[in-house]
Amino acid sequence: MNKKLLCAALLCGLGVAQGASAQQFDDRWYVSAATGVNFQDKNRDTQDAIFGMLGFGKFWTPNWSTDLELNYQNPDLKMNPNLWWTQYGATVAARYHFRHADSKWWPYLKAGLGLQRHEQQFAGACGSGLVPGTNIAVQSKCPAVHKDNNVAAELGAGLQFDFGRVNLRTEIGTRVDFDKTQAPHKAGAATVVPDSKYQALANPQKSQFTDLLASVGLTVALGPDKAAPVVAPPPPPPAAPTCADKDSDGDGVNDCDDKCPDTKAGEIVGPDGCPKPVAIDLKGVNFNFDYPKRNWKGKLANAGLVAGSTETLDQAISVLQANPAIRVEVAGHTDLCGADAYNQSLSERRARVVFDYLTSHGVDAGRLVGPVGYGESRPLVQTAQTKPECKNEQNRRTELNVQH
Secondary structure (H helix, E strand, O other), X not given: OOHHHHHHHHHHHHHHHHHOOOOOOOOOEEEEEEEXXXXXXXXXXXXXXXXXXXXXXXXXXXXXXXEEEEEXXXXXXXXXXXXXXXXXXXEEEEEEEOOOOOOOEEEEEEEEEEEEEEEEEEOOOEOOOEOOOOOOEOEOOOOEEEEEEEEEEEEEEEEEEEOOOEEEEEEEEEEEEOOOOOOOOOOOOEEOOOXXXXXXXXXXXXXXXXXXXXXXXXXXXXOOOOOOOOOOOOOOOOOOOOHHHOOOOOOOOOOOOOOOOOOOOOOOEOOOOOEOOEEEOOOOOEEOOOOOOOOOOOOHHHOOXXXXXHHHHHHHHHHHHHOOOOEEEEEEOOOOOOOHHHHHHHHHHHHHHHHHHHHHOOOOHHHEEEEEEOOOOOOOOOOOOOOOOOOOOOOOEEEEEEEO
């Protein structure tokens, strides 16, 4: 056997490895096939032979795989090539792969244990009559056949190249064949033994043989390929902002609708973005008729506020504290009963009641304009100026008018 052919096959495997693509750990079952050279132990007195292998295996982790492998070889006897000598068997092999998940190729180590069977023709102890010194008949059919089973162990190393579904393996190793009984395999090296199974044995007997194995093979994964992970398409780029997305002066009205684009921060505006007069609702802050009196000394208890008025004022204080940029005018009003001059003074006293209440509860006087009295000039409900129609509680009120 030309050993150069084996070297060429191994180098070919190394060369094509550069074309392999990286692949993640594939845990599908696979079938394998390999061929190579069995360099026979010289004590067998056989020629080196081509051998074949078929297997079935699986990766259990990215690094460990196991295979059941069947082998066959048929070397020629050097003594007589016309006599056949056949060897075949099965091995359970484990391989440890030195790889990463994205490796294109990697080395591995192999260890296996199995059973080998030998079937050998030989010419010894054939003919007629009895084995000398015995009563056992000599085998009349020639050539005679020796058959036996024995345990075998394998050790090896190799390279594996990942092409996806198909992988390439190049491997070199040894098989220790614990064959303890051999038939004659060369001239002058036989002894006749009175045995009912064999009529001749090799002399001397060996306890084991060590063969060298070199091979190139393929593995083919079974089952469908794993689907590639679905990658969501990138989101579309955001649309270019328009005036509807902008509010340059921060007044809450977009630039498309803002008719007053330069309003000051904190200024209250209408839907068109322009400032609008705003009054903080003091509905519910009302006074009894003709209160507070001219001689009122500033005490809240004598101001004549109707029930519930202070609760409304407390709500107004909360609004002012939540909006520190707002300034308000404190304005007082009367109903239409009485003289104008009297009502003017009365409205001023009513504005003073609210002003004093606000400042005594934490509102800075600098944020308040007034107190201002408007007398009877701004009624909410237009009534007659005579009693009892002119007595209208809604007109006897105070207001907080937001200033700009």
